[in-house]
Amino acid sequence: MAMKRSYLGEFEEIVLLTVAVMEGQAYGVALTHEIIEQTGRSVRLNQIHAALQRLEDKGMVKSEMGEPTAERGGRRKRLFTVTAYGRRTLQEIQDVRVNLWTRMPDPFNPAISL
């Protein structure tokens, strides 16, 4: 199946998934902390910003400025949401993986587990 889509890097995929999970509340610091918590990686703010930038260029996320807060010195957040295109891309990635997992002759998990 020749899919015409921009491919996602592994890190980009994680960021995109996290944006989807945090729907509406996804911005730089929150995403960084969430990804550190969920993956245990030492992720840094600039990496998240760069990935979000790439995702926005690819049209997988869109963003708008949110409300200013005190700990940000009255600066606004840039809040990200996944676009329909980004959602479909995630779905396609998932479909490919599920398809491959089901065809695996000797799955790591036994078919019947009790």
Place this chain on the structure above:
Amino acid sequence: MTKKQPANFIIHCSFYIIHYAPPRLADRLLRFFCAPHRLEEVQGDLHEEFAWQVERIGEQQARWRYWRDVVGFIKPFAVKRELNQYPKPTNTDMLRNYLKVAFRNLVKNKGYSAITIGGLSAGMAVAMLIGLWIYDELSYNTYHQHYDRIAQVMQHQTVNGHISSQESIPVPLDAELRAKYGTNFKHQAMAAYPGDRILSYGVKKMARPGNYMDAEMPEILSLHMLKGSRNGLKELNSILLSASTAQALFGNVDPIGKLINIEGRPM
């Protein structure tokens, strides 16, 4: 189930935060390199992260971390300036647009362009040639101090109703001009026909263009004398040589007082 609060019931909540500021120098660095349209979100995130890290690892550590995070943003994606969709025009923008449109029209209508440019260049070439010609005419013989007040006397002759003009004038005209119109001229001089004359000094012989002229001619032509004076021709059998001819005849020896032959006859 939540109970509805009365609309005029306002909770006043005041609290104090011990506010640690991130390193100012790092902030200045960030402001310096970060693209203006990204600065707000980037700096806001950095400050929020700093506040969070102060709680987690203490102020000193957080300050170091802040530096590290700021430096981490020195990447093209953060530094690259936003392309303005409506850039502010400069003084030359309109002119550059004219040039661009002109060039595109030239490329589009190649035939007409060739005719136009060809015609213009032919016209310009002719105009420049005319200019050179006029310049030559106007600059010709301006070496002479009174070049605009020197005149050559010529004569008209009517033969069978046909007027012809010529340089040759009868010799008596000289005396006539001096007698009748002498007050109108400061100087007056007759000359023979110009042509090559053979000069010889010892065994050296050479042909040089020259002319037999009245003594006043050097004064009329305001010649720049390298040696001798403009009155030198007052003595009969004297010659006025150009520097190059004198050099050719005598070398570096002083030419004053030397005897040479002209057309085989002693001067």
